[in-house]
Amino acid sequence: MNANAPQIQANAPQIQEDGLVTSPKGFSAGATYAGIKTYAQDKMDVGVLLSARPCSAAGVYTTNKFVSPSVTLTRENVAAGGVRGAFVTSGIANAGVGEQGMIDARECLDLAARRVGVEPAQLAIGTTGVIGVELPMALIRSAMPEVSVSADANGGSAFARAIMTTDRGPKSAAVTFRCGQGTASIGGCVKGSGMIHPNMATMLAFLTTDAAVDAAFLDAALRDCADDTFNMVTIDGDTSTNDMVLLLANGAAENQEIRAGSPDAEAFTAALRALCSHLSRQLVRDAEGSAKIFSARVEGALSRSDARLAARAIAASSLVKSAIHGNDPNWGRVVCAAGYSGAELDVSKVSFFINDVAIMEAGVPIPFHRESVIAIMSRDEVSLTVKLGLGEHEATAWGCELTEEYVQFNSAYTT
Amino acid sequence: MNANAPQIQANAPQIQEDGLVTSPKGFSAGATYAGIKTYAQDKMDVGVLLSARPCSAAGVYTTNKFVSPSVTLTRENVAAGGVRGAFVTSGIANAGVGEQGMIDARECLDLAARRVGVEPAQLAIGTTGVIGVELPMALIRSAMPEVSVSADANGGSAFARAIMTTDRGPKSAAVTFRCGQGTASIGGCVKGSGMIHPNMATMLAFLTTDAAVDAAFLDAALRDCADDTFNMVTIDGDTSTNDMVLLLANGAAENQEIRAGSPDAEAFTAALRALCSHLSRQLVRDAEGSAKIFSARVEGALSRSDARLAARAIAASSLVKSAIHGNDPNWGRVVCAAGYSGAELDVSKVSFFINDVAIMEAGVPIPFHRESVIAIMSRDEVSLTVKLGLGEHEATAWGCELTEEYVQFNSAYTT
Numbered sequence: 001m002n003a004n005a006p007q008i009q010a011n012a013p014q015i016q017e018d019g020l021v022t023s024p025k026g027f028s029a030g031a032t033y034a035g036i037k038t039y040a041q042d043k044m045d046v047g048v049l050l051s052a053r054p055c056s057a058a059g060v061y062t063t064n065k066f067v068s069p070s071v072t073l074t075r076e077n078v079a080a081g082g083v084r085g086a087f088v089t090s091g092i093a094n095a096g097v098g099e100q101g102m103i104d105a106r107e108c109l110d111l112a113a114r115r116v117g118v119e120p121a122q123l124a125i126g127t128t129g130v131i132g133v134e135l136p137m138a139l140i141r142s143a144m145p146e147v148s149v150s151a152d153a154n155g156g157s158a159f160a161r162a163i164m165t166t167d168r169g170p171k172s173a174a175v176t177f178r179c180g181q182g183t184a185s186i187g188g189c190v191k192g193s194g195m196i197h198p199n200m201a202t203m204l205a206f207l208t209t210d211a212a213v214d215a216a217f218l219d220a221a222l223r224d225c226a227d228d229t230f231n232m233v234t235i236d237g238d239t240s241t242n243d244m245v246l247l248l249a250n251g252a253a254e255n256q257e258i259r260a261g262s263p264d265a266e267a268f269t270a271a272l273r274a275l276c277s278h279l280s281r282q283l284v285r286d287a288e289g290s291a292k293i294f295s296a297r298v299e300g301a302l303s304r305s306d307a308r309l310a311a312r313a314i315a316a317s318s319l320v321k322s323a324i325h326g327n328d329p330n331w332g333r334v335v336c337a338a339g340y341s342g343a344e345l346d347v348s349k350v351s352f353f354i355n356d357v358a359i360m361e362a363g364v365p366i367p368f369h370r371e372s373v374i375a376i377m378s379r380d381e382v383s384l385t386v387k388l389g390l391g392e393h394e395a396t397a398w399g400c401e402l403t404e405e406y407v408q409f410n411s412a413y414t415t
Numbered sequence: 416m417n418a419n420a421p422q423i424q425a426n427a428p429q430i431q432e433d434g435l436v437t438s439p440k441g442f443s444a445g446a447t448y449a450g451i452k453t454y455a456q457d458k459m460d461v462g463v464l465l466s467a468r469p470c471s472a473a474g475v476y477t478t479n480k481f482v483s484p485s486v487t488l489t490r491e492n493v494a495a496g497g498v499r500g501a502f503v504t505s506g507i508a509n510a511g512v513g514e515q516g517m518i519d520a521r522e523c524l525d526l527a528a529r530r531v532g533v534e535p536a537q538l539a540i541g542t543t544g545v546i547g548v549e550l551p552m553a554l555i556r557s558a559m560p561e562v563s564v565s566a567d568a569n570g571g572s573a574f575a576r577a578i579m580t581t582d583r584g585p586k587s588a589a590v591t592f593r594c595g596q597g598t599a600s601i602g603g604c605v606k607g608s609g610m611i612h613p614n615m616a617t618m619l620a621f622l623t624t625d626a627a628v629d630a631a632f633l634d635a636a637l638r639d640c641a642d643d644t645f646n647m648v649t650i651d652g653d654t655s656t657n658d659m660v661l662l663l664a665n666g667a668a669e670n671q672e673i674r675a676g677s678p679d680a681e682a683f684t685a686a687l688r689a690l691c692s693h694l695s696r697q698l699v700r701d702a703e704g705s706a707k708i709f710s711a712r713v714e715g716a717l718s719r720s721d722a723r724l725a726a727r728a729i730a731a732s733s734l735v736k737s738a739i740h741g742n743d744p745n746w747g748r749v750v751c752a753a754g755y756s757g758a759e760l761d762v763s764k765v766s767f768f769i770n771d772v773a774i775m776e777a778g779v780p781i782p783f784h785r786e787s788v789i790a791i792m793s794r795d796e797v798s799l800t801v802k803l804g805l806g807e808h809e810a811t812a813w814g815c816e817l818t819e820e821y822v823q824f825n826s827a828y829t830t
């Protein structure tokens with residue numbers, strides 16, 4: 001991060017691509033290699049994140065009813081208040097193992113809490129990996145003394161590695177925003193979504209901020225931003241047993257607590273949204289077998305919910321994904337997906353654009369130069385825009401191409 | 416059909432695999448090649464189906480809001496009563512062409528009605544093929560005099576070919592059931608679903624019966640059977656602009672009209688369900704790039720709606736489809752799909768079976784012989800059963816494997 005760069009603008013948050021979960025003041029983290037995942041240089045599979053001060057905490061969790069006890073326990077601890085850190089492990093999901101799952105999740109928090117000197121109820125737990133296999137507690141027990149948390153880049157970087165499964169690399173970032181007379185930061189790391197790396201079953205995001213934020217407002221802001229970002233990333237429509245986004249606010253920036261309607265509320269939400277959006281796109285770009293991503297933008301919807309429904313349906317369509325893979329300007333599939341999404345739609349008002357090229361207007365295809373559009377679609381990021389012409393609401397979802405490699409990877413995983 | 420075979424059992428309807436849409440008495444059909452599709456031996460692309468007598472008619476239509484005017488016009492004519500036949504054409508969907516779509520649909524019915532001597536409002540229209548291209552009316556006008564309807568197998572067989580697009584072959588069948596003192600028949604033909612052959616955008620089914628059936632009961636029976644069969648066939652989750660199932664009942668069997676609660680109502684519904692189920696499985700088996708199909712059966716659901724939701728989610732999951740392709744007993748994906756389906760689910764009560772082999776019981780995986788299960792999964796039809804353990808309701812959905820060829824086919828279609 002270059003302190004001289006003009007990054008502190010409430011209306012245009014600048015992402016720091018080298019930012020980490022430890023970029024905000026008062027957070028430390030660390031990780032080690034316990035032997036749960038196959039060994040490689042720099043591989044980590046057990047980690048801890050901790051705030052030096054008490055936090056407000058908020059979480060967004062999978063809605064899958066086949067849920068990991070790790071999510072259930074985190075939800076309980078966050079709801080009870082007082083969470084100021086997290087234990088993570090990767091390689092095994094701790095899902096589909098019966099009652100042992102909750103027993104092991106609790107022991108993980110006991111071990112981690114003892115190691116860093118807090119109460120178990122002050123920690124969240126994120127687990128990710130293979131479903132149906134019990135956590136290797138012996139490995140975790142013997143590895144825990146090796147975990148040391150530090151507030152420097154090494155700590156934040158190690159923690160980001162400790163949540164990876166089939167991710168190609170760690171994904172972290174931070175953002176700074178004007179807050180009162182000074183500034184505050186939000187940092188975070190994320191791992192490949194269960195939808196992208198299905199056997200690994202999980203999208204995990206850990207977000208930290210040194211702003212002081214009222215818990216109720218923190219929860220509302222996180223839900224709102226997640227709905228626009230993480231929840232709009234769709235790879236194949238499958239949501240997992242372990243998905244979780246955790247946000248901790250420790251007030252180390254010494255600002256006046258941000259609440260709904262307070263002067264810095266808007267800047268905070270804008271910064272959080274920018275960070276979540278950046279991390280979401282990193283997720284999509286890291287999808288297995290995928291070299292191309294696309295945005296599905298819906299404008300002119302009757303409601304925000306309609307806009308999101310239609311954008312998600314387009315981004316989730318296997319046919320649209322295949323068309324993106326083949327550089328095929330197949331507008332029929334895109335409009336058809338909007339049509340079955342459940343969003344209100346009047347065919348005679350629908351327009352469709354690939355990047356800025358109009359492909360359909362008022363429900364009728366218009367002539368376009370096929371070769372130019374194919375050339376546009378050959379870029380590694382394609383933008384699809386559907387204008388419904390019914391209202392003022394809009395939403396953007398992100399998807400990646402569907403490739404032969406996706407099928408190969410996912411048909412051969414456990415055998 | 417062998418008249419000596421014991422096919423006439425109300426409780427076990429026997430499918431006649433060589434049955435046709437003209438098997439029931441009083442129906443004739445015919446088709447010709449107009450030049451809309453590329454030429455090949457036996458290819459047909461314009462056809463007409465007609466009952467010699469007035470009919471009760473019922474239809475089930477796509478819920479996609481981006482709907483073809485052909486569906487809209489059919490829906491109007493069926494609702495007005497008096498429909499006794501249908502015009503079909505394949506190669507062009509008549510969708511996404513603005514107002515011209517309705518003008519052309521009306522002209523098709525004018526041409527067909529004049530040819531067979533009925534009113535245009537007495538016909539339905541089914542179109543299927545490429546979206547965004549206007550119907551080639553000049554070809555249709557000049558082909559119409561070539562269409563002659565006949566009640567023999569040639570007519571029914573030609574009609575089944577006239578609705579094909581990328582289908583590997585025509586798909587027809589019939590069933591006979593005890594009705595009053597005699598018997599009655601239901602026949603039908605179907606074309607590859609839009610979900611299977613997405614650019615062709617359509618699942619079309621035309622069903623005929625010589626039973627006399629009250630229109631309200633006919634409608635209820637068709638909806639119920641379609642929900643359990645055609646609506647449980649899911650290939651990639653995309654529903655199309657042109658999907659339609661039409662059922663005509665002409666009373667040529669001279670039975671006492673079947674109504675809700677009348678003695679033959681149950682036998683009629685059982686026969687209709689058996690036929691729709693058979694045709695649905697033929698649809699799945701014909702999916703592009705797919706050699707394997709699987710059933711996703713859900714038992715013990717709290718409601719019928721829950722059972723259908725969960726079964727469909729499993730059959731629609733790209734991850735489950737990839738696992739089927741790879742003979743991978745990846746039960747986590749199956750239970751995970753049930754978990755996000757929206758159906759009520761208690762992890763600790765879920766059991767899962769591949770064919771008859773128990774893979775998971777009461778939420779915990781149980782040891783199974785991996786090589787045997789992989790061998791079972793290598794068959795060309797695999798059965799997945801999830802028992803929710805919550806209630807008495809059940810449903811079965813059908814899916815096909817996701818293959819590298821699917822991606823190749825669908826990424827290269829229009830370019």
